[in-house]
Amino acid sequence: MSISRGRLLKTGFAGGLLLALSACAKSGGAAFEDDAAAYKVLDASERGLIAALASAFLAGALPVANGVVVHDALVAAVRGFDTAISGLPPVDVAQIRQLLGLLDNPFVKPLATGVWSSWNDASQTTVTAFLNRWRYSPIELFRGGYDVLHQLTMAGWYGQDRAWSAIGYPGPPKLS
Amino acid sequence: MNPNPYSAPNAQHWKMLDASTLGEDRTFECDVAIVGTGAGGGTAAEILARSGLRVLMLEEGPLRTSSDFHMLEREAYPSLYQESAGRRTKDEGIIILQGRSVGGSTTVNWTSSFRTPPETLAYWRAHFALDSFTPAALAPWFAMMERRLGIHRWEREPNDNNDVLRRGAARIGVPTKVIPRNVRGCYNLGYCGLGCPTNAKQSMLITTIPAALAHGAQLVSRVRAERFIHKHGAVGELLCSALDAAGLAPGPHTVRVRARAFIAAGGAINTPALLIRSALPDPESCIGKRTFLHPTVISAATMPEEVVASSGAPQSIYSDHFLKTQAIDGPIGYKLEVPPLQPVLTASTFTGLGEFAASQMRNFNHLQAIIALMRDGFNEESVGGTVDLHSDGTPVLDYPISGFVWDGMRRALLAMAEIQFAAGARTVYPLHESAVPYGSWAEARVAIAQLPMEILRTRVASAHIMGGSAMSKDERTGVVDQRGRSHALENLYVFDGSAFPTSLGANPQLSIYGMVARNASALAESLTGRPAAPLADADNAEKFTPKGRTALIAESVTPTVL
Numbered sequence: 001m002s003i004s005r006g007r008l009l010k011t012g013f014a015g016g017l018l019l020a021l022s023a024c025a026k027s028g029g030a031a032f033e034d035d036a037a038a039y040k041v042l043d044a045s046e047r048g049l050i051a052a053l054a055s056a057f058l059a060g061a062l063p064v065a066n067g068v069v070v071h072d073a074l075v076a077a078v079r080g081f082d083t084a085i086s087g088l089p090p091v092d093v094a095q096i097r098q099l100l101g102l103l104d105n106p107f108v109k110p111l112a113t114g115v116w117s118s119w120n121d122a123s124q125t126t127v128t129a130f131l132n133r134w135r136y137s138p139i140e141l142f143r144g145g146y147d148v149l150h151q152l153t154m155a156g157w158y159g160q161d162r163a164w165s166a167i168g169y170p171g172p173p174k175l176s
Numbered sequence: 177m178n179p180n181p182y183s184a185p186n187a188q189h190w191k192m193l194d195a196s197t198l199g200e201d202r203t204f205e206c207d208v209a210i211v212g213t214g215a216g217g218g219t220a221a222e223i224l225a226r227s228g229l230r231v232l233m234l235e236e237g238p239l240r241t242s243s244d245f246h247m248l249e250r251e252a253y254p255s256l257y258q259e260s261a262g263r264r265t266k267d268e269g270i271i272i273l274q275g276r277s278v279g280g281s282t283t284v285n286w287t288s289s290f291r292t293p294p295e296t297l298a299y300w301r302a303h304f305a306l307d308s309f310t311p312a313a314l315a316p317w318f319a320m321m322e323r324r325l326g327i328h329r330w331e332r333e334p335n336d337n338n339d340v341l342r343r344g345a346a347r348i349g350v351p352t353k354v355i356p357r358n359v360r361g362c363y364n365l366g367y368c369g370l371g372c373p374t375n376a377k378q379s380m381l382i383t384t385i386p387a388a389l390a391h392g393a394q395l396v397s398r399v400r401a402e403r404f405i406h407k408h409g410a411v412g413e414l415l416c417s418a419l420d421a422a423g424l425a426p427g428p429h430t431v432r433v434r435a436r437a438f439i440a441a442g443g444a445i446n447t448p449a450l451l452i453r454s455a456l457p458d459p460e461s462c463i464g465k466r467t468f469l470h471p472t473v474i475s476a477a478t479m480p481e482e483v484v485a486s487s488g489a490p491q492s493i494y495s496d497h498f499l500k501t502q503a504i505d506g507p508i509g510y511k512l513e514v515p516p517l518q519p520v521l522t523a524s525t526f527t528g529l530g531e532f533a534a535s536q537m538r539n540f541n542h543l544q545a546i547i548a549l550m551r552d553g554f555n556e557e558s559v560g561g562t563v564d565l566h567s568d569g570t571p572v573l574d575y576p577i578s579g580f581v582w583d584g585m586r587r588a589l590l591a592m593a594e595i596q597f598a599a600g601a602r603t604v605y606p607l608h609e610s611a612v613p614y615g616s617w618a619e620a621r622v623a624i625a626q627l628p629m630e631i632l633r634t635r636v637a638s639a640h641i642m643g644g645s646a647m648s649k650d651e652r653t654g655v656v657d658q659r660g661r662s663h664a665l666e667n668l669y670v671f672d673g674s675a676f677p678t679s680l681g682a683n684p685q686l687s688i689y690g691m692v693a694r695n696a697s698a699l700a701e702s703l704t705g706r707p708a709a710p711l712a713d714a715d716n717a718e719k720f721t722p723k724g725r726t727a728l729i730a731e732s733v734t735p736t737v738l
Contacts, residue, residue, distance in 0.1 A: 057530065057533070058530075060531035060534030061533070083250070084262075087255075087424070088259055090424065090425050091570055128530055135529075136610075143268075143632035143633070148264075148268060150524070151262060151271070151524040154533070155249075155253070155524045158249075158522075158537070159250035167538055167541075168538075168541045169486060169540055172247030
């Protein structure tokens with residue numbers, strides 16, 4: 001992650017420090033790249049966030065080749081999430097984007113999630129730990145946030161034909 | 177395969193409009209305007225149109241027919257369900273499945289058709305003075321709708337998912353029965369929840385609504401009823417928004433409707449929200465209160481044999497045993513049924529993530545599930561939820577789950593696990609964030625007894641939304657009278673599941689059909705001065721008349737004491 005001076009000024013000193021720290025903590029992960037035109041709702045940083053979450057939610061479900069998740073499949077999962085929210089009424093979309101905004105807010109994120117690195121750089125173990133932290137949180141708001149992300153991620157992946165062979169679902173019956 | 181009525185040659189003459197295509201504001205005039213085209217609105221539309229009244233049906237969702245039904249969850253949930261099948265209660269804790277297309281929830285329900293249980297009616301008579309709600313008085317209306325919609329006990333073998341409930345329950349001495357379904361020529365596919373592709377399901381979409389259209393009724397889809405404009409104790413006009421091209425938000429144009437009578441039939445949650453936006457006189461703040469859900473918990477099992485719960489009539493076996501083991505107003509009782517398991521519904525409802533969730537899904541064809549539907553609303557510790565509005569006027573339901581209801585949910589998780597193990601389950605997994613698949617009934621019994629029963633830890637869902645504009649004889653305890661007529665405005669009626677004063681203890685569609693058939697017939701008679709037209713039996717057009725209909729109408733049009 002490169003930190004421009006403009007961004008430092010924009011996010012303020014503390015935020016800039018966090019950005020710098022997260023840049024230092026960079027572990028070699030690549031940013032999630034996909035064609036922006038394929039998305040109805042998610043912006044670039046939200047896509048990176050969802051890619052990180054989907055890698056954890058769908059670990060064991062997304063196909064793996066040579067020890068890494070097949071990139072096409074991860075792209076399909078992120079696009080599936082976007083499709084899942086694009087059919088929601090405006091008030092729901094606003095709430096979900098607010099949640100995503102919180103998860104990407106450099107001031108709030110470390111405390112709320114326990115994740116200090118950028119989402120692109122966070123390991124699957126780190127993201128899973130965060131998701132479980134929210135899943136079992138004594139704070140209802142966090143459990144709710146977890147469950148909404150869970151539902152949308154699962155729906156976004158398992159709605160696609162490519163998810164079905166791994167579970168033995170043949171798809172809908174053919175009607176002649 | 178049954179024909180798609182919307183593709184028939186005579187459908188070219190039907191008056192149908194997709195309001196999202198409007199290029200200008202519009203005003204409609206009619207005798208009766210009906211908001212919503214589900215079980216209530218559809219039934220009312222056919223009766224009123226056959227009785228010679230000019231009917232206008234308004235539907236917020238799109239018109240989708242069997243030509244659009246491809247048995248794909250990714251298509252069906254966004255186009256046929258409220259909030260893409262992701263509607264939730266205010267604290268996110270309960271997932272609500274509710275229809276949102278022409279035909280309402282009847283387009284996507286699982287076809288289970290039960291008359292209102294007699295003990296529920298007895299409770300209504302005792303607590304809400306609904307003296308016309310006797311099994312005998314309603315019987316001819318239920319019979320008429322059963323014939324109209326082909327409702328009969330499912331005659332084929334249950335699929336294996338249902339059979340686990342039947343077998344397991346029998347082994348522990350819990351009786352089960354076969355479910356009556358509203359189908360004709362069913363292909364036994366299992367995709368009722370995604371819109372019936374063969375037009376076997378006798379939903380409002382392919383029965384009453386086409387019949388109403390054939391009798392001159394008009395259908396406007398993708399239009400949202402915003403509020404009734406009323407003065408001097410009557411509604412003068414209904415103000416609506418034509419939705420935008422995506423059908424999700426109001427577009428630039430308004431639709432105004434003038435009518436002699438207005439029927440709210442948008443279903444529980446949406447009907448009370450419309451009444452709240454309309455600022456109806458409501459001195460005792462009854463509107464939106466006492467909304468019930470049959471809040472439902474789920475027990476998943478892995479069976480040694482293949483179950484393939486994605487396939488075959490989704491619901492064919494049920495048990496009311498645990499509704500009857502205690503008094504109706506005692507500890508909460510529950511009905512047992514099973515859900516269909518298609519990939520999205522399964523993966524998003526099952527708890528857990530990562531390798532654990534993936535391993536559950538790899539078991540997909542061996543998965544079996546039982547659901548327990550809590551009969552809420554019959555005890556002072558089960559007062560249901562309250563409809564509230566977001567800042568944009570759209571509704572949200574606040575439904576806190578009381579300790580009284582959680583107690584029933586824990587008992588239900590225990591009973592379902594016992595049944596699944598009795599049927600030979602390899603493991604049983606109560607859908608709860610702190611649960612794991614248990615290998616024996618002994619292990620499950622100890623573990624379930626200790627699960628923290630809390631919101632967003634226990635998976636809770638609902639497909640039966642009832643109440644919020646309740647019937648009552650006394651205007652201080654309800655919103656409408658026994659005929660469904662508003663206590664506040666003389667030409668406003670509520671003809672949907674929101675009129676129920678409690679939950680039902682049974683899947684709601686037939687209760688709505690029967691109640692609305694009677695109330696819409698009374699309304700037709702009051703508007704025309706003639707007896708209402710009976711609904712034709714599909715095989716026996718125009719010949720069917722329910723016994724004692726005239727007497728019943730006379731009873732139900734007698735003005736109730738306010």
